[in-house]
Amino acid sequence: MAHRGGALHPANLGYENSMHAFEHAVGLGYRYLETDLHATSDGVVIAFHDHRLDRVTDRAGVISQLPWSEVKKARINGHEPIPLLSEVLERFPAIRLNLDIKADNGVLPTAEVLRKMDAIDQVCVSSFSQARVWRIRRELGERLATGFGQQEIARLRFAPFRLNSPGACLQIPEVFGRIRVLTPGLLRRAHALGKQVHVWTIDDPAAMHRLLDAGVDGLITDRTDLLRDVLIERGQWK
Incomplete structure (x- = not known):
């Protein structure tokens, strides 16, 4: 994105x-x-x-x-x-x-x-x-x-129970201050609910590869050239 x-x-x-x-x-x-x-x-x-x-x-x-x-x-x-x-x-x-x-x-x-x-x-x-x-x-x-709001993201991140939200996706940073927002547990729970996880703002190719390997559904980037190169390399650019 x-x-x-x-x-x-x-x-x-x-x-x-x-x-x-x-x-x-x-x-x-x-x-x-x-x-x-x-x-x-x-x-x-x-x-x-x-x-x-x-x-x-x-x-x-x-x-x-x-x-x-x-x-x-x-x-x-x-x-x-x-x-x-x-x-x-x-x-x-x-x-x-x-x-x-x-x-x-x-x-x-x-x-x-x-x-x-x-x-x-x-x-x-x-x-x-x-x-x-x-x-x-x-x-x-x-x-x-819609994306999840902050309260919905916090509930899914810190409370391991089913969240009833009409949101389609979580659009989150990996880390916010000292808090790690994106975790394997959060990604797993989001996917179990049928929700996508998009991570912002990712401008480093190594981080792009790592997050895609982890199973995130979308990356939000300022460096459209670098993300395009990464996706071409991975055979995911269509």
């Missing part, structure tokens, strides 16, 4: 979450893209990671406090416009998208875009916030694939 379109591929440096990066990943042969979502003050959903424009664009300000008429003037790395979620869905109708909702005000506008564009079956929606995961599930129902 191309994280922010493959943010650390040499061709994409400075252009994370841009159409340039997404198109580059698709051109390499990626069928799964990861991006982040924020909503402007007037409810327009954009593919963007930070809550502020400052780090990667030529403008400043908190996205949730700015209308789209202002946000759309910003340029990623001084050149690329910030894409709308609707534009990404329209540009790549055959590509699966993993959407990470970054703020509470983005949940309902995201649900509306996915309903309007009939794109519920094209996406998997995740969030660091368990409340956001619960809310998007309520809005879009059983058709929507």
Whole structure:
């Protein structure tokens, strides 16, 4: 899965979450893209990671406090416009998208875009916030694939009993602080429940091989070039 379109591929440096990066990943042969979502003050959903424009664009300000008429003037790395979620869905109708909702005000506008564009079956929606995961599930129902929220991941990781969750997958780091999140037991329990396990953000080929050997179902990477090489080497690039 191309994280922010493959943010650390040499061709994409400075252009994370841009159409340039997404198109580059698709051109390499990626069928799964990861991006982040924020909503402007007037409810327009954009593919963007930070809550502020400052780090990667030529403008400043908190996205949730700015209308789209202002946000759309910003340029990623001084050149690329910030894409709308609707534009990404329209540009790549055959590509699966993993959407990470970054703020509470983005949940309902995201649900509306996915309903309007009939794109519920094209996406998997995740969030660091368990409340956001619960809310998007309520809005879009059983058709929507979601990741597990943090509470669901913790229960499956630390409590060895069956977890009743509609989530389709766990999208987790190997380690979070001093806590090892991915363990053989967690992977085994997830698979017993029919859930996939995706690990982020893996940019080292040795780690890619090790995790694939362990049986994880997906890798989320900034180095789309390196993961592609690893999968070709393993005969898993299709």
